[in-house]
Amino acid sequence: MHEVSIALSMLDIAAEKCRESGYNKIDSIRLKIGRASGVMTDALIFAFDVVKTDTIASGASVIIDEIPVSGSCKDCGRDFVAEDTYVLCCPRCGGMAFMINTGRELEILDMEVS
Amino acid sequence: MAKVKVVTRILEANERIAAENRKVFDEAGVYVINLMSAPGAGKTSLLEKTIEGLSKRLNIAVIEGDIAGTQDAERIGNLGIPVIQINTGGACHLDANMINEVLEELPLKEVDLLFIENVGNLVCPAEFNIGEDIKVMLLSITEGDDKPLKYPLMFQESSALILNKMDILPYTNVDINKIRNDASSLNPVIKIFEISCKTGGGMSEWTDWLVKAKVSNQRSAGSEKLNTDS
Ligand SMILES: Nc1nc2c(ncn2[C@@H]2O[C@H](COP(=O)(O)OP(=O)(O)O)[C@@H](O)[C@H]2O)c(=O)[nH]1
Ligand SMILES: [Mg+2]
Ligand SMILES: [Zn+2]
Ligand SMILES: [Zn+2]
Numbered sequence: 001m002h003e004v005s006i007a008l009s010m011l012d013i014a015a016e017k018c019r020e021s022g023y024n025k026i027d028s029i030r031l032k033i034g035r036a037s038g039v040m041t042d043a044l045i046f047a048f049d050v051v052k053t054d055t056i057a058s059g060a061s062v063i064i065d066e067i068p069v070s071g072s073c074k075d076c077g078r079d080f081v082a083e084d085t086y087v088l089c090c091p092r093c094g095g096m097a098f099m100i101n102t103g104r105e106l107e108i109l110d111m112e113v114s
Numbered sequence: 115m116a117k118v119k120v121v122t123r124i125l126e127a128n129e130r131i132a133a134e135n136r137k138v139f140d141e142a143g144v145y146v147i148n149l150m151s152a153p154g155a156g157k158t159s160l161l162e163k164t165i166e167g168l169s170k171r172l173n174i175a176v177i178e179g180d181i182a183g184t185q186d187a188e189r190i191g192n193l194g195i196p197v198i199q200i201n202t203g204g205a206c207h208l209d210a211n212m213i214n215e216v217l218e219e220l221p222l223k224e225v226d227l228l229f230i231e232n233v234g235n236l237v238c239p240a241e242f243n244i245g246e247d248i249k250v251m252l253l254s255i256t257e258g259d260d261k262p263l264k265y266p267l268m269f270q271e272s273s274a275l276i277l278n279k280m281d282i283l284p285y286t287n288v289d290i291n292k293i294r295n296d297a298s299s300l301n302p303v304i305k306i307f308e309i310s311c312k313t314g315g316g317m318s319e320w321t322d323w324l325v326k327a328k329v330s331n332q333r334s335a336g337s338e339k340l341n342t343d344s
Contacts, residue, residue, distance in 0.1 A: 002206050002238045009124050021118045031124075038241050038267055086266035088299045096302070108120040 006039060006106070007047035013108055015056055023113035026057040030110050034067045036085045036103035041066065060111075069103030128242055131210035135217065135245025140335060142222035144175075145328040146230065148246035150268060153234030155254040156278040158186045159311035161229055165193050167321045172226040172328075177216065179208040179233050186231065196220055207238040210245055227328060236261070240268040247331060248273040255279050259289045262296035269297050273327070274305045276320060281310040 010029070018026050033039055045062050052058050069082040075095025082091060082103075090098045123129070139146050151157050158178075165174055175196040178186040187199035198216045200208065208230065220228070230246065232239040240249065251272040253261055256279060262269045269275065275297050277290065290308070297304055305323060309316035 002241075005205060005209070006124055009127060012127070013120065013122050013124065017118060017120050017122075021116075023116065023118070027115055036267070038237060086263070086270075086300065088296075096299070106124045108122050108124060110117055110119045110121070112115050113118050114115045 003039060003043040003047040004051065006044060007051045010048065010108060011051055011055060011057055014060075014111055017108075018056060018111070018113050021113060024056055025114050026060040027112040027114055028061045028063055029057070029108060030063045030065065032065045032067055032105045032107045032109050034069070034103040034105035036069050036100075037106045039106060065109065067102050067105050069100065071098045071100045073098040125242070128210045131214050132243040132245045135210055135213050136247075138217055138222065139228070139245060139247070142225070143332070143335075144222050144225050144228050145331055146228045146246040146248075147324070148230050148232060148239070148244055148249045149252065150232045150236075150239040150249060150272070151234060151252035151254075152236050152257060155234070155252045155257065156311050157231045157234070157252055158189055160252060160276065160278065160309075161190060161231060162193065163311050163314060163317050164229070164321060164324070165190070165195055167317055168227070168325070169193070169195065171325070173224055174227045174229065175220050175222075175225045177213065177220075177228065177230045179212070179231055181205070181233060196225070202233055206233055206235050207242050208232050208244055209242045213244045227324070236265040236268055240271045248327065250274045250276065252276045252278055253293070255283060255288045255290065255293075256286055259292040259296075262293060262300055266300050269300045269304065272301070272304060274307065274320075274323070276307045276309055278309055278311055280308050280315060281312050 014026055014029050033041060041064050048062055052060060069087060071087060072079045073090035073095050074097040076093035078092050080091050089096050149157050161176060176190045178199045180186060180201060181204060182201050184199045187197045190197040198219055200212050249272045251268050255277055294306055307316055307320045309320060
């Protein structure tokens with residue numbers, strides 16, 4: 001729902017990093033987005049296309065690495081990757097003593113600049 | 115073309131400002147509750163009742179977050195409580211910076227409890243920390259018993275879940291046990307209250323819990339101070 005504010009933060013971080021590195025044009029930005037981050041990737045790309053207008057990222061494309069929700073279970077001692085965006089019990093043994101390891105990411109990994 | 119490593123969390127700026135806010139609150143000894151729900155679940159009504167129950171014992175202040183309008187701040191202001199209205203102008207949640215900008219307008223040194231009524235929305239308020247001690251979620255029972263599984267994050271992030279409008283339970287087919295079970299599976303330590311802001315039912319369990327939460331927070335802050343002194 002707030003993809004515009006996320007797109008704006010993303011633009012701020014990327015633009016600063018680009019200038020810091022001595023470049024003045026961003027060609028692409030690669031993001032890591034967890035499935036349980038609450039961000040809709042289509043909406044984020046759309047929002048970014050709007051906010052990047054007339055900035056050093058105006059020609060930038062967005063590449064998204066989607067990260068599934070995964071965890072480790074203390075009951076059966078195994079790791080799991082979940083199909084859903086939320087996990088109620090360990091999909092392997094049904095146990096409740098698990099920890100979520102990935103799925104909430106919302107990060108800029110790297111970018112191509114020139 | 116060159117590749118530049120970034121590896122930065124996109125919400126990092128918000129987290130940083132939230133931590134700043136938290137420091138200001140801790141130093142002033144204010145316990146902060148981020149109150150979240152869908153529009154109309156009864157956040158402002160809960161605040162009115164809670165203020166009624168606690169304002170003799172504790173100094174309370176309120177920040178009202180709404181997309182537009184000042185009605186909620188007027189309702190709270192009528193109770194003689196310091197209140198600040200933030201209009202987000204379209205944004206679907208409060209963020210740490212919006213809170214940071216109004217901090218100076220509150221008499222924080224004299225405040226024990228600060229309630230921040232977030233924008234009515236079950237999705238994103240849970241993702242933006244604003245410097246609160248705890249998140250509390252309100253769900254009116256007419257919203258349906260499927261909500262924990264549809265909006266898991268808010269249930270996972272909240273310390274307490276308040277089920278409101280229990281007075282109209284007889285006129286609904288909502289399954290309170292299902293809400294309780296699903297919410298507890300998502301968050302085994304969530305504390306669940308059943309209340310009615312209309313009749314006042316269940317209100318004292320909630321306010322007693324809140325006072326205890328504040329006091330135990332004070333104690334742990336006190337012991338932290340002792341540790342760093344020694
Ligand atoms: N029947 C009933 N109505 C309630 C209760 N709590 C709030 N309401 C009503 O629900 C509507 C929305 O309440 P409000 O506090 O403004 O909700 P908010 O948008 O979450 O701040 C108002 O008309 C309230 O009078 C309750 O416990 N029972
Ligand atoms: Mg309200
Ligand atoms: Zn939002
Ligand atoms: Zn298991």
